[in-house]
Amino acid sequence: xxxxxxQGMLWTAASLGGFLTIWWLxxxxxxxxxxxxxxxxxxxxxxxxxxxxxxxxxxGDLYGGSLIGNVLISLGRVLAGFAISxxxxxxxxxxxxxxxxxxxxxDPALQLARQIPPISYIPLALIWFxxxxxxxxxxxxxxxxxxxxxxxxxxxxxxxxxxxxxxSTLGATRQQLVLRVYLAxxxxxxxxxxxxxxxxxxxxxxxxxxxxxxxxxxxxVMHARLIxxxxxxxxxxxxxxxxxxxxxxxxxxxxxxxxxxRRR
Amino acid sequence: xGGTGPKPARAAPGxxxxxxxxxxxxxxxxxxxxxxxxxxxxxxxxVHDGExxxxxxxxxCGKTTLLNLIAGFQQPTSGEVLFRGRTIKGPGAxxxxxxxxxxxxxxxTVRQNVAFGPTVRHLTQAQRRELADRYLDLVGLAxxxxxxxxxxxxxxxxxxxxxxxLANEPEIxxxxxxxxxxxxFTRTSMQRELDQxxxxxxxxxxFVTHSVEEAILLGDRVVVMTPHPGRIREIIPIDLxxxxxxxxxxxxxxxxxxxxLLERRTEARxxxxxxE
Numbered sequence: 001x002x003x004x005x006x007q008g009m010l011w012t013a014a015s016l017g018g019f020l021t022i023w024w025l026x027x028x029x030x031x032x033x034x035x036x037x038x039x040x041x042x043x044x045x046x047x048x049x050x051x052x053x054x055x056x057x058x059x060g061d062l063y064g065g066s067l068i069g070n071v072l073i074s075l076g077r078v079l080a081g082f083a084i085s086x087x088x089x090x091x092x093x094x095x096x097x098x099x100x101x102x103x104x105x106x107d108p109a110l111q112l113a114r115q116i117p118p119i120s121y122i123p124l125a126l127i128w129f130x131x132x133x134x135x136x137x138x139x140x141x142x143x144x145x146x147x148x149x150x151x152x153x154x155x156x157x158x159x160x161x162x163x164x165x166x167x168s169t170l171g172a173t174r175q176q177l178v179l180r181v182y183l184a185x186x187x188x189x190x191x192x193x194x195x196x197x198x199x200x201x202x203x204x205x206x207x208x209x210x211x212x213x214x215x216x217x218x219x220x221v222m223h224a225r226l227i228x229x230x231x232x233x234x235x236x237x238x239x240x241x242x243x244x245x246x247x248x249x250x251x252x253x254x255x256x257x258x259x260x261x262r263r264r
Numbered sequence: 265x266g267g268t269g270p271k272p273a274r275a276a277p278g279x280x281x282x283x284x285x286x287x288x289x290x291x292x293x294x295x296x297x298x299x300x301x302x303x304x305x306x307x308x309x310x311v312h313d314g315e316x317x318x319x320x321x322x323x324x325c326g327k328t329t330l331l332n333l334i335a336g337f338q339q340p341t342s343g344e345v346l347f348r349g350r351t352i353k354g355p356g357a358x359x360x361x362x363x364x365x366x367x368x369x370x371x372x373t374v375r376q377n378v379a380f381g382p383t384v385r386h387l388t389q390a391q392r393r394e395l396a397d398r399y400l401d402l403v404g405l406a407x408x409x410x411x412x413x414x415x416x417x418x419x420x421x422x423x424x425x426x427x428x429x430l431a432n433e434p435e436i437x438x439x440x441x442x443x444x445x446x447x448x449f450t451r452t453s454m455q456r457e458l459d460q461x462x463x464x465x466x467x468x469x470x471f472v473t474h475s476v477e478e479a480i481l482l483g484d485r486v487v488v489m490t491p492h493p494g495r496i497r498e499i500i501p502i503d504l505x506x507x508x509x510x511x512x513x514x515x516x517x518x519x520x521x522x523x524x525l526l527e528r529r530t531e532a533r534x535x536x537x538x539x540e
Contacts, residue, residue, distance in 0.1 A: 165337060166367040170381035170432050171357030180384065184371050261371050261412040 039231040047231035048238070051220075063220045063232075071239055074209065074216040077133070078201045081140025085197055089145050090190060093152025097186070098178055103153070114150065118143025118204040122211055136208040136216075143204040144197040151193025155186025188259055195251040202244055217243075280349040282436045282468050283311035283334055288343035290329050290494075302493030303329040306343070309487065309496065311436070311470060316462050318483030319472045322526065326494020327472045331440050334470060335361050348435075357381060360434030362442045366421035368413040374424050375400065375409035381432025399427040402461060419450035426461070436468040443478070455481055459507055476522045480515050481508045488525050497525055 020041050026032050027040035035043070048067065054060055057069030065073070096102045121142040125135040159182050167181045183190075209218025217236055224232035290304040304326040311317055319327045332338045333345045336355040345352045347359065355361075360381075368377045376383075379396040387395070400406050403423040413421055422442055429437055443451045459482060462469055473479050479486045480502055488497045500522065504514055 160367075162363055162365060162367045163369060165335075165355065166361065166363065166369075166428075167380065167384070168355040169335060169357070169359060169361040170384060170428070172380075172384045176384045180380075181369070184369065187371070259371075261414060 036228075036230065039234065043231045044234045044238070047229075047235040051232060051235055058215075062227075063223055064215050067217075067220070067235065067239055070215060070217045070220045070236075071243060074202075074205050074218065075243065077136050077208075077216065078140060078198070078205050081137045081205070082144055082198055082201045084137070085141050085144035085148055085201070086194060088141075089148030089193070089197070090152050093149045093186075093190070094156065094178060094183060097153040097156025098182055103157075110150075114146045116142075118200065119207045122208060125208075126212060131212045135212055136205065139208040140201045140204045144201040147196035147200060148190065148193040151189045151196070152186060155189030155193075156182045158189070159185040188255075188262060191251075191255055191258070195248065195255075198247050198251065199244060202240070202247065206240055280346075281310050282313060282348060283309070283470070284346045284349075285309040285330070285333070286344050286346065288330075288333065288340045288345055290326065290333065290338070291341045304333075304340070305493035305495050307494075307496055309499075311468060314466050314468055315484045316469045316471065316482055317485050317487065318479035319470065319487045319489060320474065320476055320479040320522065321489030321494075321497075322474065322491055324491035324494070325489040326491070327474075327489050328440055329494065330489075331361075331438050331470065331472050334436075335359055335438050357385065357432055358435045360429035360432055360437045362422070362425050362429050362437065362439040364441045364444050366413070366418070366425045368421055368424055368428070370413050373410050373412055374405065374416065377413070377424055378409075378428045378431045380428060385432075395431045395433075396427075399431040400424075402430070402464070403427045403457070417450075419446055419454060422446065422454065423457070426458070430461070430465065430467070434467075436470065439469065439471045441473055442471075444474070451478075456507060458482065463506065476519050476526075477510050477515070480504075480518050480522070481510060486522065488522055490526065 023041050027035055027038055028042060039047075051063070051067035054066035054069075056066060057072065058065040060066065063070060096106055118139055121139050122135075125138045125142075129135040129138060163185060164177060164181055167177055172180060205216065206218040206221075209216040210222045213219045217240055221233050221236035221240075224230075224236060285307050288304055288307040289302070292301045292303055294300060307326075307330065309330075319330060321327050329338065333340055334347075334352065336352045336359065339353075347356075352359075368374075369380065372380065375393075375396045378400055379392040382392040382395050396409070397406065400409055403426055405420060405423055405427065408416060408420065408424075413424070416424070425442070426437075443454050446454060455478060461467075462482075471479075471482060483502050486500045486502060488500065489495065490497045500518070502518065504512070508515055510516075
């Protein structure tokens, strides 16, 4: 256990170390790349420290706040959009997953709708809501809703019929069947949907902020581009990636705690 | 077996028989050109209070369909199945079912599984626990209550399934080949155990099996069914002391009789009707 854990950490260190070494060699080390276009890891690290260390989270001349402040603004939007997606996706998924009629009626239209990428909702969002928070949340929901909803439907439909029969012979009512059997049985798959959705929500917020916002990590990256602060662009991108990794790790950890029965 | 529920709505035994099948037929339409399958044809059956009734026959004889009708999972094409005089319209807590596969909820522990019925009937926490523990004790699994179904063996899981059905205190227990998926050794010990549980609880049991031997070992009466169409060939009372062994001479002889009944039926089908 500790042996394999140590090994895992060594591989992680080797992987990140190798990546940084190649990056450094290409830039400062051997001077192959133009550092105005591709700054060295050292410059990016300085940029991260500089942007993150600012005491003002939500104010400042350059990006309207520090790196952390802008990440927090984006995270707030992601959480809002994710929460709406989760509630709507699970509720609608339960409804449609447990009703063959509703499923047959809605499936063709939904198959079309799910193929529309969230960023293509941006023009519509701008027409409907203008440059507002609502627009950004709308775009996040347009992306994050689908994995939750579709995984809920699929999870519900994969419920073993014999479990439903067993519960009904034990006296479960329709509502109890939905909550205690269908939902309980679908929960692992719903969780997979939540995890996928969070990743999509994070992409969607950055896309939305690139175009229509004056705050957030997407705005920071876009504004850094305008003033050709390439290290800041990359610093922002790394922050986006790091947030994704942290969120995913949190989901995996939660999954292991919640679904104890699958691990044993 | 005293009820723990607030007021179990059960007719006094001896009133109306727990289950009556009146001229029950069940036909499944096949899609396309094929002829319809007659799973059951004009079945007449009365289950008595407190008896252990076994239904035996080869696959396709309609024994599972018959059980599904009593459980309320299906409706007959014609005729009716009554529970205490009332037509069965769907599943109900008064008719507990043990399935061939254990059908335990994988996300619940053994104790939570057994307490499922009492939970959905909104009994108090203390009552749920008391019932779950009592019935887990009855099937000899008191020490396993906090494990998940994936952590126990197939035989144990089936015992939990029996405990779960009994903990809901149904009036009648329906079992659909519950030991069919178990190995021979586990199966033998489960038969002995169910025999004891039945003697201790006095529960009415309808037990479907394709094993003639199992039917004779457990049943007060054995309903012998034949396929195409599914019919009751004969109902044979078993007046033998318990516990019975597969090696007892009367058991062996009864098995021979029942097998002969089933074989004669099969030959008749192959050769066409014969003049008796």
